[in-house]
Amino acid sequence: MTQTNYSALTTTPNLVVANWKMHGNFKQNAALLGDYIEKLSSLKRTQVVVCAPYPYLAQLQNKLQSSNIAWGAQNVAKNEFGAFTGEVSAAMLRDFGCTYVIIGHSERATAYCESDDNIACKFVQAQKHGLTPILCVGETLLEREAGVMELVVGKQLDAIINLHDAAVFATAVISYEPIWAIGTGLAATPEQAKSMHLFIRNKIASLNIDAAHQLKILYGGSVNPQNALQLCAVENIDGGLIGKCSLNAEEFSAICHAAEASAV
Numbered sequence: 001m002t003q004t005n006y007s008a009l010t011t012t013p014n015l016v017v018a019n020w021k022m023h024g025n026f027k028q029n030a031a032l033l034g035d036y037i038e039k040l041s042s043l044k045r046t047q048v049v050v051c052a053p054y055p056y057l058a059q060l061q062n063k064l065q066s067s068n069i070a071w072g073a074q075n076v077a078k079n080e081f082g083a084f085t086g087e088v089s090a091a092m093l094r095d096f097g098c099t100y101v102i103i104g105h106s107e108r109a110t111a112y113c114e115s116d117d118n119i120a121c122k123f124v125q126a127q128k129h130g131l132t133p134i135l136c137v138g139e140t141l142l143e144r145e146a147g148v149m150e151l152v153v154g155k156q157l158d159a160i161i162n163l164h165d166a167a168v169f170a171t172a173v174i175s176y177e178p179i180w181a182i183g184t185g186l187a188a189t190p191e192q193a194k195s196m197h198l199f200i201r202n203k204i205a206s207l208n209i210d211a212a213h214q215l216k217i218l219y220g221g222s223v224n225p226q227n228a229l230q231l232c233a234v235e236n237i238d239g240g241l242i243g244k245c246s247l248n249a250e251e252f253s254a255i256c257h258a259a260e261a262s263a264v
């Protein structure tokens with residue numbers, strides 16, 4: 001496939017998403033959000049999003065509604081409404097002011113048997129209700145060692161493309177999260193990330209050039225203040241999905257400011 005340089009076409013602002021996972025409580029969240037607001041208010045070219053556990057969405061709405069920080073959830077139901085005990089619909093997330101939702105995170109795919117079909121249904125539910133889906137893709141260490149990482153990520157993208165159309169990526173975010181890099185302290189190298197991000201952009205571009213231009217592609221997996229600047233400077237990396245370091249306002253702020261510095 002022709003290698004095209006899309007860096008000039010990627011729209012700013014950059015995007016940095018905090019994935020709090022199953023951490024936090026009212027008191028800690030209040031302090032963390034207060035620090036976020038203070039440290040991130042000067043950002044001009046970087047949109048920050050906080051994705052918290054469901055019970056704290058009202059707290060996010062309350063704290064962040066007059067700030068420059070958006071918020072969202074870490075999962076959504078694949079159905080619109082009905083007898084689905086324990087599920088939370090996209091419309092319910094909108095009721096709490098969410099504008100983003102993480103979909104298909106590998107921690108859910110492995111622990112809760114999230115299938116590609118489920119993920120594709122969740123993706124469409126999110127968009128139907130005006131939420132921007134943040135679709136997580138990525139390979140295991142075994143798959144990388146076997147050299148099949150592009151096949152794996154390509155198949156994860158095909159699950160959405162085949163059910164819908166590549167045009168849906170115009171209003172979506174893809175987060176490349178190599179599973180071996182999540183929570184391990186071992187981030188992908190800039191070269192590894194560059195190659196996969198280009199693969200993703202090119203795959204979408206081969207189907208829908210406008211969607212490829214508008215799509216944001218984040219990198220996630222052991223991003224920290226030390227590697228953020230280098231990763232954010234990589235062509236086709238439009239920001240990050242941050243786990244552990246998002247629980248520390250100093251570290252998260254340093255990552256957001258690194259994204260800001262690279263967003264020209």
Ligand code: 13P
Nearest residue numbers: 019182183221222243244
């Ligand atoms: P860490 O930043 O803790 O590696 O987590 C990455 C992640 O899973 C973001 O969704």
